[in-house]
Amino acid sequence: MTRTVITTENAPALAAPLSQGIRKGPVLQVSGQLPLDPDTGHVVGTTVAEQTEQTLRNVIAVLKAGGAGLEDVVMLRVYLTDLAHLAEMNGAYAAAVGEPFPARTTVYMQLPPGLLVEVDALAVLDD
Numbered sequence: 001m002t003r004t005v006i007t008t009e010n011a012p013a014l015a016a017p018l019s020q021g022i023r024k025g026p027v028l029q030v031s032g033q034l035p036l037d038p039d040t041g042h043v044v045g046t047t048v049a050e051q052t053e054q055t056l057r058n059v060i061a062v063l064k065a066g067g068a069g070l071e072d073v074v075m076l077r078v079y080l081t082d083l084a085h086l087a088e089m090n091g092a093y094a095a096a097v098g099e100p101f102p103a104r105t106t107v108y109m110q111l112p113p114g115l116l117v118e119v120d121a122l123a124v125l126d127d
């Protein structure tokens, strides 16, 4: 089975040794996306809600480039810098992702200055 690199100008090009997404057969893994504007590379938003919205826009852009959509996502991982942001992130997340919600894990970690959230996604496409 061929491993295909997924690249799109509609999500930011990250300055790291990674692909925006990788597809192998029906499986599409989206790399951790950040709340960056794809055109400028600048951080979008100062609140965790705003940053979650932009981050999920970037996740969706990579999914689309790989032939998938949110309906194909089985797992999302959300990385937050502060437990106090959980409720606000959940509000923005629920509105953007919609039901039925994929499985999800939320992890707390450090991110570079100004970044409050990162999200990666695993999608499985129909045969």
Ligand SMILES: C=C(N)C(=O)O
Residues within 6 Å of the ligand: 014, 016, 018, 031, 032, 033, 034
């Ligand atoms: C931004 C990332 N996904 C990374 O550095 O792994």
